[in-house]
Amino acid sequence: MSPKTIQFQLGLGACLAAAFLVLWAIPNWVSSPSNVSNIVLAPVFWPYALSGITGLVGLGLLLAARGASPVPDAEAEPAADDGLSWVRLSALAVIMVATMFALPRLGMVWTAMIVFVLTAFLFRTRHPITALICAVVIPLALYLFFAKVAGVAIPQGIFVRLP
Amino acid sequence: MSFIDSLMAGLSLVASVEAFLALFVGIVIGVIGGAIPGLSATMAVALTLPFTFSMQPITGILLLLGVYKGGIFGGCIPAILIKTPGTPASSATILDGHPMAERGEAGRALGMALWASCTADLVSNLALILFAGWLASFALNFGPPEFFALILFSLTIIAGVSGDSLLRGALSALLGLLLATVGLDLVYGTNRFTFGDPNMMGGLNFIAVLIGLFAIPEIIAMAWNPTAHLGKARALGNAKVTIKDYIASFRSILRGSLIGVFLGSIPGIGAAPSAFLSYSEARRKSKNKANFGKGEIEGVAASEAGNNGVAGATLIPLLALGVPGDVITAIIIGAFMVHGLQPGPMMFILNVDIIYGLFIGLIVSSVFLFIVGSVAIKGFRFVADVPKRILMPAVLILCIYGVFAVNNNIFDVGVMFAMGWVGYVMMRYRIPAAPFLIAFILGPLLEDNFRQSMLMSGSDPSILLRGPITWFFWAMTLLTIAAIGRAIMRKQAV
Structure with a gap:
C-alpha cells in the first residue's frame, strides 16, 4: 500500500467510526442518569468528545492523503512468498x-x-x-x-x- | 524519614537471595528476548509479567526491570550480527555495528556495546535516584487540573513522536482513550459500552490488552509470512574490545548517556530517538566522522549509550508522577497495579521502602548486566538457532496461560485475541501501538482528573489554567504540537 492509500483509508475509517459512535453507539450503549445537571460531568461527555476529535483527526488524515506519496513503499509491507x-x-x-x-x-x-x-x-x-x-x-x-x-x-x- | 532511614528500609526489603535472583534471571530473560529478532524487549517484559503475580511486589518488579534492561542491551546482538535489531532501540547500532561484523570484528563491536550499555545504565540509574525523589516532592503540589495538563502533554508527545505521522499517532491515542471508556462510569456507575456483559463492567483487562497489542500481532505476522525472519548470522571474529577503545569512546558514551537520561525522563520519547540523537551527536563531534557508517566503534558506543541511558530515566516519570515514560514502563506499571501499588508522588511517602529497594536493585542490575551480557555475546549462536516457527506457537501458548492467570477468566483470553488483530491491523497501517497502550492506561486518569477539576470549579473550564504549573504544561503541549507540525512541513518540503 502507498502512504496515500494508507492515509486515505485511515481517514475514511476514522470519520466513519466517529459518525458511528456519535450517531449510534453512544446513544444506545452509554447510559447517563437523567438528573445530571451539567453535560461536562455526564458519562456521555467524554465518549462524545473523543469521538468528535477522532472525526477531526480522520478529516486531517484525508487532507494529508492528498499530499502523500502514491508510490507503494515496498519495505513497509511484508511480502507473501507463496500466495497463501x-x-x-x-x-x-x-x-x-x-x-x-x-x-x-x-x-x-x-x-x-x-x-x-x-x-x-x-x-x-x-x-x-x-x-x-x-x-x-x-x-x-x-x-x-x-x-x-x-x-x-x-x-x-x-x-x-x-x- | 531521613535518606539513611529510607535506604535502610529499602535494603531490608531487597537484601534477599530471592530479590537478587529475580533481577539476575530477569536480565537473562531480557537479553535472550532482546536477542531474538521479532520477540523484542517489550514482548519479553509483557510475557514475563504474568509470572510476577505470585511474587512479592519488590521481587516481581525487579524481575521485570531486569527483563527491561537486559532486553534493551540484548537487542544490539542481532543488530550487529544479523543486521536485524532485536528491539527498535537498537536500530542505530546497525549503522556501524554490522559493518564491523562484516569486517570480522563482531566480537569487538559487541564488547563495546556491552561496556557502553553498562556505563549508560549506571548513569541512568544514578539520574533516577537523584531526580525522582525531587520531582515527586514537587508533584505533591499537583491537583487535578495540573495532572490533567500533565497527562495531556504526555499523550501529545507520545502521539507525536511514536510513529512517522502525528495524525496516526493521535488516532492511536484516541482509540486507546475510547477503549478506556469501556466499563462502569467512574462517577455515576452507569454502563458504558458494556453490552450488558458483566465481564465488561470493570473495563477491559489491561494485561490482556497489552499482551494482545504487543505479542499477538507478531504471531499473526508470522502467519502472513512464515519465512520473513530468516537471516545469516556473522561470526564473532577474534578482535576484542580494549580499554583503549573504551577510553577513546568515553566522551561519546557519557554524552549518549546524558542524552538518554534527558530524553528518557520526558514521557513518551523512548530509546530509539535517543540512540539516533546520540549517534548523530557523536558523529558531529568525532575526529573520525568520515568513518561513521562504515564500521566506527565510537558509533556503536554512542548508539548503545543513547538507548541504554533511557532505561533508568523512563522510571523517573513513572515513579515520581505515575506517568509511564515509554511502552515498557507502561507494562511495568501493570506489575505495580497488580500488587496494589500506585506509582506517583504518594508512593514516595507510603511505600518509600519499595522505592529505595528498587533503587538498590537497579544499581546492582548494571553489574549483573555486565556479567550476563559477556556470556550472552558468546552464546548468541544458540539463541539465533531457536527456530522462530516453534518459538511463536510457544509465545502464543504462554500468552494464553499468562492472560488467563490475571483474573482466572477465559473472557480475557478473547480480549487478548481481539486486541491482537487490532494490533496487527495497526501494524499494517503503520499506526504506532505505544500511544494506544499509554492512552489506554492514562485514559481513566485523564477523565477522572478532568471531571474532578470541573467538580471543583463548578464546571468553569478556566480552572484548567489556574496557575504556573498548568501554564507550563499547556505551553509545552502547544510547543510540542508546533514543533511536530514544523517538522512535518519541512519533511514534506524536501
Whole structure:
C-alpha cells in the first residue's frame, strides 16, 4: 500500500467510526442518569468528545492523503512468498475462535497442546518432531508453574483432568 | 524519614537471595528476548509479567526491570550480527555495528556495546535516584487540573513522536482513550459500552490488552509470512574490545548517556530517538566522522549509550508522577497495579521502602548486566538457532496461560485475541501501538482528573489554567504540537 492509500483509508475509517459512535453507539450503549445537571460531568461527555476529535483527526488524515506519496513503499509491507498468506491468516483466526470454545470444554492444557501443533504446522515448521515434543512439554510446564506454584485455577475441562 | 532511614528500609526489603535472583534471571530473560529478532524487549517484559503475580511486589518488579534492561542491551546482538535489531532501540547500532561484523570484528563491536550499555545504565540509574525523589516532592503540589495538563502533554508527545505521522499517532491515542471508556462510569456507575456483559463492567483487562497489542500481532505476522525472519548470522571474529577503545569512546558514551537520561525522563520519547540523537551527536563531534557508517566503534558506543541511558530515566516519570515514560514502563506499571501499588508522588511517602529497594536493585542490575551480557555475546549462536516457527506457537501458548492467570477468566483470553488483530491491523497501517497502550492506561486518569477539576470549579473550564504549573504544561503541549507540525512541513518540503 502507498502512504496515500494508507492515509486515505485511515481517514475514511476514522470519520466513519466517529459518525458511528456519535450517531449510534453512544446513544444506545452509554447510559447517563437523567438528573445530571451539567453535560461536562455526564458519562456521555467524554465518549462524545473523543469521538468528535477522532472525526477531526480522520478529516486531517484525508487532507494529508492528498499530499502523500502514491508510490507503494515496498519495505513497509511484508511480502507473501507463496500466495497463501490470506489462507493462513484466516486459519489462525479460526484457531483463535476455536480456542475460545475449546478452553472450557477440553481444558487449558489439552487445548494448548492442540493449538501449538496447529500453529506450528500452519507456520510451516521445518522441525515437526521438535514441534510435537514442545507441544506436549510447554503446556505441561506452564500448567505446573501456574497451577502448582502460582496457585491459579487452570481450567481442566470435562474430559481428562490433570492432578 | 531521613535518606539513611529510607535506604535502610529499602535494603531490608531487597537484601534477599530471592530479590537478587529475580533481577539476575530477569536480565537473562531480557537479553535472550532482546536477542531474538521479532520477540523484542517489550514482548519479553509483557510475557514475563504474568509470572510476577505470585511474587512479592519488590521481587516481581525487579524481575521485570531486569527483563527491561537486559532486553534493551540484548537487542544490539542481532543488530550487529544479523543486521536485524532485536528491539527498535537498537536500530542505530546497525549503522556501524554490522559493518564491523562484516569486517570480522563482531566480537569487538559487541564488547563495546556491552561496556557502553553498562556505563549508560549506571548513569541512568544514578539520574533516577537523584531526580525522582525531587520531582515527586514537587508533584505533591499537583491537583487535578495540573495532572490533567500533565497527562495531556504526555499523550501529545507520545502521539507525536511514536510513529512517522502525528495524525496516526493521535488516532492511536484516541482509540486507546475510547477503549478506556469501556466499563462502569467512574462517577455515576452507569454502563458504558458494556453490552450488558458483566465481564465488561470493570473495563477491559489491561494485561490482556497489552499482551494482545504487543505479542499477538507478531504471531499473526508470522502467519502472513512464515519465512520473513530468516537471516545469516556473522561470526564473532577474534578482535576484542580494549580499554583503549573504551577510553577513546568515553566522551561519546557519557554524552549518549546524558542524552538518554534527558530524553528518557520526558514521557513518551523512548530509546530509539535517543540512540539516533546520540549517534548523530557523536558523529558531529568525532575526529573520525568520515568513518561513521562504515564500521566506527565510537558509533556503536554512542548508539548503545543513547538507548541504554533511557532505561533508568523512563522510571523517573513513572515513579515520581505515575506517568509511564515509554511502552515498557507502561507494562511495568501493570506489575505495580497488580500488587496494589500506585506509582506517583504518594508512593514516595507510603511505600518509600519499595522505592529505595528498587533503587538498590537497579544499581546492582548494571553489574549483573555486565556479567550476563559477556556470556550472552558468546552464546548468541544458540539463541539465533531457536527456530522462530516453534518459538511463536510457544509465545502464543504462554500468552494464553499468562492472560488467563490475571483474573482466572477465559473472557480475557478473547480480549487478548481481539486486541491482537487490532494490533496487527495497526501494524499494517503503520499506526504506532505505544500511544494506544499509554492512552489506554492514562485514559481513566485523564477523565477522572478532568471531571474532578470541573467538580471543583463548578464546571468553569478556566480552572484548567489556574496557575504556573498548568501554564507550563499547556505551553509545552502547544510547543510540542508546533514543533511536530514544523517538522512535518519541512519533511514534506524536501
